[in-house]
Amino acid sequence: MIEIKNVSKNFPGKNKAINELNLTIPDGKIVGFLGPNGAGKSTTIKMMTGILPIDKGSITLNGYNIEKNALEAKKIFGYVPDQPDMFLRLKGIEYLNFIGDIFEIPKEIRQERIETLTKQFNIYNALDDYIQTYSHGMRQKIIVTGVLIHDPDIWILDEPLTGLDPKSAYMLKEMMREHADKGNTVFFSSHGLEVVEQLCDEVAIINKGELIFHGNKQEIREQFQSDQSLEELFLELTSDE
Numbered sequence: 599m600i601e602i603k604n605v606s607k608n609f610p611g612k613n614k615a616i617n618e619l620n621l622t623i624p625d626g627k628i629v630g631f632l633g634p635n636g637a638g639k640s641t642t643i644k645m646m647t648g649i650l651p652i653d654k655g656s657i658t659l660n661g662y663n664i665e666k667n668a669l670e671a672k673k674i675f676g677y678v679p680d681q682p683d684m685f686l687r688l689k690g691i692e693y694l695n696f697i698g699d700i701f702e703i704p705k706e707i708r709q710e711r712i713e714t715l716t717k718q719f720n721i722y723n724a725l726d727d728y729i730q731t732y733s734h735g736m737r738q739k740i741i742v743t744g745v746l747i748h749d750p751d752i753w754i755l756d757e758p759l760t761g762l763d764p765k766s767a768y769m770l771k772e773m774m775r776e777h778a779d780k781g782n783t784v785f786f787s788s789h790g791l792e793v794v795e796q797l798c799d800e801v802a803i804i805n806k807g808e809l810i811f812h813g814n815k816q817e818i819r820e821q822f823q824s825d826q827s828l829e830e831l832f833l834e835l836t837s838d839e
């Protein structure tokens with residue numbers, strides 16, 4: 599479970615990028631995080647993962663405060679950033695072994711997971727190449743594989759499906775479903791309303807740094823016209839008029 603309590607964030611020269619955000623992401627559900635460009639999705643995710651300091655409020659992951667118990671918190675989540683351009687000077691296999699070393703994954707388990715996952719994602723033959731030479735989608739897949747190798751309880755994914763080919767996107771969606779069904783937490787941001795509508799148990803919508811909707815499909819239907827699509831709801835909620 600992820601608990602965001604009264605969180606605010608300012609950047610120099612900007613009005614509140616995040617303003618008094620409260621959001622609980624429960625176990626056993628896939629929760630989609632939506633919002634227009636610049637709404638504050640990545641900023642929220644970067645605070646959840648300890649990349650950006652929190653100005654005010656607190657965030658806990660399975661009870662561990664991301665700032666006060668950073669090491670414990672970081673052991674239990676996996677994060678896929680929106681820009682997967684990291685560790686470019688490492689070969690794919692070096693990156694995965696680096697992750698395996700950090701999270702102390704035994705050699706045999708690690709080898710088995712690397713082989714299975716990279717074959718499924720169709721990057722097995724590129725493992726000896728430098729990540730620098732990978733396409734956007736391949737970089738994304740190597741980072742997703744890194745997350746799956748250490749099998750964390752909580753998945754935090756910033757636009758994970760952007761740039762993935764249809765087969766890989768399908769596999770990742772299946773993996774997200776399976777992970778949530780086992781009672782784990784899956785939180786991801788997206789601009790793909792159809793994907794969110796199809797995949798998520800709950801949807802949180804942010805606009806101008808404030809949470810403007812959080813509910814499950816039933817609550818969406820109750821609160822809005824029953825025949826309204828998520829796209830119509832999103833456009834209505836985030837409209838400036």
Ligand SMILES: Nc1ncnc2c1ncn2[C@@H]1O[C@H](COP(=O)(O)OP(=O)(O)OP(=O)(O)O)[C@@H](O)[C@H]1O
Pocket residue numbers: 609610612615633634635636637638639640641642
């Ligand atoms: N490092 C930074 N310095 C200054 N302002 C920033 C910084 N990072 C984000 N912002 C601002 O904070 C606000 C929220 O940005 P954020 O990247 O979280 O939006 P987002 O919802 O992820 O958008 P997108 O859908 O375009 O990725 C924007 O106004 C953005 O300009």
